[in-house]
Amino acid sequence: DAGVIQSPRHEVTEMGQEVTLRCKPISGHNSLFWYRQTMMRGLELLIYFNNNVPIDDSGMPEDRFSAKMPNASFSTLKIQPSEPRDSAVYFCASRLQGYSYEQYFGPGTRLTVT
Amino acid sequence: DQQVKQNSPSLSVQEGRISILNCDYTNSMFDYFLWYKKYPAEGPTFLISISSIKDKNEDGRFTVFLNKSAKHLSLHIVPSQPGDSAVYFCAASASNQGGKLIFGQGTELSVKP
Numbered sequence: 001d002a003g004v005i006q007s008p009r010h011e012v013t014e015m016g017q018e019v020t021l022r023c024k025p026i027s028g029h030n031s032l033f034w035y036r037q038t039m040m041r042g043l044e045l046l047i048y049f050n051n052n053v054p055i056d057d058s059g060m061p062e063d064r065f066s067a068k069m070p071n072a073s074f075s076t077l078k079i080q081p082s083e084p085r086d087s088a089v090y091f092c093a094s095r096l097q098g099y100s101y102e103q104y105f106g107p108g109t110r111l112t113v114t
Numbered sequence: 115d116q117q118v119k120q121n122s123p124s125l126s127v128q129e130g131r132i133s134i135l136n137c138d139y140t141n142s143m144f145d146y147f148l149w150y151k152k153y154p155a156e157g158p159t160f161l162i163s164i165s166s167i168k169d170k171n172e173d174g175r176f177t178v179f180l181n182k183s184a185k186h187l188s189l190h191i192v193p194s195q196p197g198d199s200a201v202y203f204c205a206a207s208a209s210n211q212g213g214k215l216i217f218g219q220g221t222e223l224s225v226k227p
Binding site for chain 1 (some may be wrong): 146148150155156157158159160163203207212213214215216217218219220
């Protein structure tokens with residue numbers, strides 16, 4: 001079975017450019033989470049969706065960040081414009097809500113903004 | 115304010131010995147706790163969990179203990195193996211928070227042959 005799929009795995013971009021990270025959750029999972037991992041702040045939740053609806057975006061750092069989930073099998077996290085301090089590893093995770101608390105993580109996207 | 119804390123950034127253990135990783139939390143509403151393991155360049159993978167109605171859960175070499183009065187949990191790995199070398203994250207959730215997990219900062223475990 002395919003796990004959570006994220007693309008790209010690595011992204012290097014210049015400050016001011018738009019960055020789009022993509023995630024395909026595990027088929028059948030109805031909750032999707034976006035996390036960011038940095039040395040300073042560890043693994044922090046940015047936003048999560050239940051049944052494609054954003055539930056809590058309180059972790060989104062600024063208006064430069066936005067996330068969408070147009071359908072049950074796809075989500076994007078967009079940063080526009082990007083800044084060097086956005087450099088981090090971004091993880092997507094999915095879960096079957098109502099079944100267990102376990103979240104299954106993708107391999108992450110390492111973003112470097114120069 | 116960090117609601118979930120792992121105060122030891124690193125731990126080194128000899129192969130075959132016990133590894134004990136610790137985690138403290140502050141939010142008394144947390145009622146489910148999980149441990150994740152993370153290898154470099156990979157996403158965290160679920161390891162073991164415990165509900166607040168229990169004080170111990172065991173799965174093979176891995177045992178998680180929960181002390182609610184102290185707001186403390188620990189992960190025991192016995193015996194430790196070199197393949198256990200990874201970063202271990204403690205996470206907590208409250209049932210009224212929609213499955214949201216709050217993670218600790220992680221502890222890097224190194225198991226030496």
